[in-house]
Amino acid sequence: xKTMLAIISNALCRMTGRNAGAQTVSEGARVVVSRSFADxxxxxxxxxxxCDLHRLEEGPPVKAELTREQGLQYYRTMQTVRRMELKAxxxxxxxxxxxxxxxxxxxxxxAAGIEAAINPSDHLITAYRAHGYTYTRGVSVKEILAxxxxxxxxxxxxxxxxxxxxxxxxxxxxGIVGAQVPLGAGIALACQYQGNNQVCVTLxxxxxxxxxxxxESYNMAAxxxxxxxxxxxxxxxxxxxxxxxxxxxxxxxKRGDFIPGLRVDGMDVLCVxxxxxxxxxxxxxxxxxxxxxxxxxxxxxxxxSDPGVSYRTREEIQEVRSKSDPISMLxxxxxxxNMASVEEFKEIDIEIRKQVEDATQFATSDPEPPLEELCNxxxxxxxLLEVRGTNPWSKLKSVS
Amino acid sequence: MxxxxxxxxxxxxxxxxxxxGSLGTTLLKLSPNCSxxxxxxxxxxxxxxxxxxxxxxxxxxxxxxxxFQSITSALDNTLASDPTAVIFGEDVAFGGxxxxxxxxxxxxxxxxVFNTPLCEQGIVGFGIGVAVAGATAIAEIQFADYIFPxxxxxxxxxxxxxxxSGNMFDCGNLTIRAPWGCVGxxxxxxxxxxxxxxxxxxxxxxxxPRSPIQAKGLLLSCIADKNPCIFFEPKILYRAAVEQVxxxxxxxxxxxxxxxxxxxxxxxxAWGTQIHxxxxxxxxxxxxxxxxxxxxxxxxxxxxxxxxVCKSVVKTGRLLISHEAPVTGxxxxxxxxxxxxxxxxxxxxxxxxxxxxxxxxxxNCWCIH
Numbered sequence: 001x002k003t004m005l006a007i008i009s010n011a012l013c014r015m016t017g018r019n020a021g022a023q024t025v026s027e028g029a030r031v032v033v034s035r036s037f038a039d040x041x042x043x044x045x046x047x048x049x050x051c052d053l054h055r056l057e058e059g060p061p062v063k064a065e066l067t068r069e070q071g072l073q074y075y076r077t078m079q080t081v082r083r084m085e086l087k088a089x090x091x092x093x094x095x096x097x098x099x100x101x102x103x104x105x106x107x108x109x110x111a112a113g114i115e116a117a118i119n120p121s122d123h124l125i126t127a128y129r130a131h132g133y134t135y136t137r138g139v140s141v142k143e144i145l146a147x148x149x150x151x152x153x154x155x156x157x158x159x160x161x162x163x164x165x166x167x168x169x170x171x172x173x174x175g176i177v178g179a180q181v182p183l184g185a186g187i188a189l190a191c192q193y194q195g196n197n198q199v200c201v202t203l204x205x206x207x208x209x210x211x212x213x214x215x216e217s218y219n220m221a222a223x224x225x226x227x228x229x230x231x232x233x234x235x236x237x238x239x240x241x242x243x244x245x246x247x248x249x250x251x252x253x254k255r256g257d258f259i260p261g262l263r264v265d266g267m268d269v270l271c272v273x274x275x276x277x278x279x280x281x282x283x284x285x286x287x288x289x290x291x292x293x294x295x296x297x298x299x300x301x302x303x304x305s306d307p308g309v310s311y312r313t314r315e316e317i318q319e320v321r322s323k324s325d326p327i328s329m330l331x332x333x334x335x336x337x338n339m340a341s342v343e344e345f346k347e348i349d350i351e352i353r354k355q356v357e358d359a360t361q362f363a364t365s366d367p368e369p370p371l372e373e374l375c376n377x378x379x380x381x382x383x384l385l386e387v388r389g390t391n392p393w394s395k396l397k398s399v400s
Numbered sequence: 401m402x403x404x405x406x407x408x409x410x411x412x413x414x415x416x417x418x419x420x421g422s423l424g425t426t427l428l429k430l431s432p433n434c435s436x437x438x439x440x441x442x443x444x445x446x447x448x449x450x451x452x453x454x455x456x457x458x459x460x461x462x463x464x465x466x467x468f469q470s471i472t473s474a475l476d477n478t479l480a481s482d483p484t485a486v487i488f489g490e491d492v493a494f495g496g497x498x499x500x501x502x503x504x505x506x507x508x509x510x511x512x513v514f515n516t517p518l519c520e521q522g523i524v525g526f527g528i529g530v531a532v533a534g535a536t537a538i539a540e541i542q543f544a545d546y547i548f549p550x551x552x553x554x555x556x557x558x559x560x561x562x563x564x565s566g567n568m569f570d571c572g573n574l575t576i577r578a579p580w581g582c583v584g585x586x587x588x589x590x591x592x593x594x595x596x597x598x599x600x601x602x603x604x605x606x607x608x609p610r611s612p613i614q615a616k617g618l619l620l621s622c623i624a625d626k627n628p629c630i631f632f633e634p635k636i637l638y639r640a641a642v643e644q645v646x647x648x649x650x651x652x653x654x655x656x657x658x659x660x661x662x663x664x665x666x667x668x669x670a671w672g673t674q675i676h677x678x679x680x681x682x683x684x685x686x687x688x689x690x691x692x693x694x695x696x697x698x699x700x701x702x703x704x705x706x707x708x709v710c711k712s713v714v715k716t717g718r719l720l721i722s723h724e725a726p727v728t729g730x731x732x733x734x735x736x737x738x739x740x741x742x743x744x745x746x747x748x749x750x751x752x753x754x755x756x757x758x759x760x761x762x763x764n765c766w767c768i769h
Contacts (some may be wrong), residue, residue, distance in 0.1 A: 099585045161587055175589040176546065177518055210517035212549070238518055240491060246517045310494075388727065 043067045044337040048271045054254045054261035060278035064270035071334045078108035078327045081132045083356045092304045097148045101162045104132040106299040109326035111136045113272025125171040125184045126203035128163040137170035145363035158369040178211030185217040188228035199227040199283045207238025218256045225288035229279045232293045239302040240311040253293035266294030267324040448676045452643045459646035468638045470612035470645045471500045474619040477649040479508045487513045489540025524550035528558050531574035541578040545592040558628040559603030572626035580632035593725040599702045605629040606701040610675040612643045617652030634672040657705035663694035666718040671698045674722045710742050
């Protein structure tokens with residue numbers, strides 16, 4: 001009965017455009033709405049796309065359960081990453097961020113979904129499109145933006161920049177394409193050796209999928225049954241080269257050959273979460289490595305020096321934005337199942353905007369690291385090492 | 401942009417009566433981007449002015465070209481004259497990330513100018529195979545920083561092919577091109593100068609041009625040379641360096657250093673972008689100190705022109721070498737020790753032979769900002 005009342009009142013509120021959480025009386029309906037978020041559906045089940053399977057009898061479930069809290073959290077995560085990346089774009093154009101900057105907007109569902117499926121004690125390593133993962137692995141927006149602007153408050157003390165951000169259990173942030181994959185296999189070996197039931201999520205892109213060292217990693221991981229989840233974020237373009245023109249086989253989930261694989265809709269955070277959960281369970285059960293291919297899309301070009309429209313049409317980008325945007329998809333799902341209200345999402349957006357603005361303020365006002373720190377951390381050394389500067393009369397100290 | 405240099409002073413026959421070391425200090429104090437004081441936080445952008453060479457008259461009609469256009473011209477000449485020539489690498493088909501191969505695919509066909517997937521080891525290995533089978537292979541590695549997965553192929557396969565097969569096979573038809581050096585915003589992986597790693601490998605030739613005219617001539621020499629060559633192109637000069645470059649093909653001999661400016665007091669040796677820095681330093685030294693500098697462009701790193709450098713040092717008595725790469729194990733160390741050995745300088749007399757290392761931080765010379 002109460003649920004009935006709740007549904008009716010919500011429907012009426014939607015029609016009248018009033019906030020369901022507010023104390024209102026719907027005129028003419030004689031229904032008193034009490035101020036309570038219990039009016040929202042606490043949990044719902046959604047159909048998700050079935051994953052293509054390789055060497056697997058069964059795959060992740062085709063239905064995903066989502067609680068209100070989870071939904072709002074995923075929304076918040078994805079929206080924060082989106083706003084942060086757009087702010088980075090703005091700062092780059094203002095020449096406050098220099099160097100190389102590879103933006104992640106469009107692919108947020110991958111980072112959010114994976115993080116939802118693994119534990120903070122699990123490990124993750126990725127390539128250079130790393131800002132999203134840096135955030136999901138626990139670094140604040142403030143520290144990320146300060147690192148991009150090269151200030152001392154940055155997560156790598158201002159010495160790393162866009163491609164080199166790290167956090168506990170997050171190994172970066174790696175510039176050379178494909179080089180992070182054997183590292184990920186190694187981290188998985190350490191997990192296995194230490195018997196701590198952790199897994200290592202090793203990410204790479206469709207361009208890196210053609211690097212030799214990946215196949216070496218697949219072989220080692222399979223041979224020794226390492227708890228390594230290899231994830232290919234296939235955003236259809238390796239810089240400016242489309243997957244068809246770079247790869248003899250674009251079934252990246254099958255490229256591991258003897259390693260089981262899943263092809264997942266990377267624009268749906270629930271799909272990613274279920275698949276990552278399935279993969280993590282697979283590894284933790286000692287079955288060895290598994291490959292996931294996340295089919296996703298990036299709105300920006302490869303980096304800030306790539307407009308992103310010379311190898312794909314604006315129509316294509318627009319189509320993905322309107323039909324498969326991960327944030328919109330989640331929002332619509334939650335709204336259609338009455339798990340949250342439009343106003344609530346708006347509030348979250350405003351909060352996030354403020355958070356990003358404050359972070360930007362910090363990132364633009366924090367001082368740069370002092371010259372004394374230039375040579376720190378070359379080696380691990382005790383006592384301190386003296387390093388020649390740009391001329392023999394400036395000796396710099398290297399402290400580690 | 402940091403420079404690495406070794407300054408030698410020959411005490412006994414010193415032509416200038418200045419105390420050891422102060423020449424270096426004064427030279428450096430004049431240089432705008434060096435200071436022995438603690439620097440305040442300031443953006444240190446790469447500073448140099450490209451100094452074009454005079455228009456060459458002996459090669460026929462010339463056209464205004466920048467560095468990447470001169471490379472395109474050289475490749476165009478090659479594809480036109482050599483039917484077996486092929487160009488391949490990442491993104492070369494549309495013209496390359498630095499526009500070095502613009503228009504070539506349309507002109508010569510997609511079987512002669514084609515993209516490879518993202519696999520440097522594969523690119524070079526494949527290039528060696530192409531070269532061994534008799535075709536002229538011109539492989540592009542997108543940035544010199546990415547050449548390391550191919551290091552094994554270059555050092556173990558390409559360089560040693562002729563030797564280990566008793567001259568039955570060779571991959572002399574292989575030329576590897578890569579953008580090289582500091583660009584100001586390249587950070588760790590778009591700024592490296594790895595010539596020293598390859599200088600340690602007999603069987604290879606390593607060449608670095610300073611300008612468009614040099615680049616075209618040297619590249620054509622590398623392609624024609626019957627040994628595997630690595631051609632590093634200073635990326636900061638791709639657009640900044642503009643000269644009148646001959647349209648027809650011409651070659652500039654390898655392993656011959658060029659004396660750009662004669663002088664009597666100190667020999668300055670460099671390659672690539674640093675030549676322009678040193679030319680500026682030389683003119684400042686002349687103006688402010690009355691010091692006459694001899695500037696030498698090494699051009700070919702391996703095998704390098706020992707004779708020209710030694711002859712110059714015999715004349716001047718002092719040598720300063722400047723390069724972007726880290727100083728430990730950098731090519732300057734090879735030059736300085738070879739010169740010392742050749743000229744039999746008395747290292748047993750410490751007060752008179754001072755080795756000053758004016759060097760880049762051994763850490764890195766790439767800038768994040």
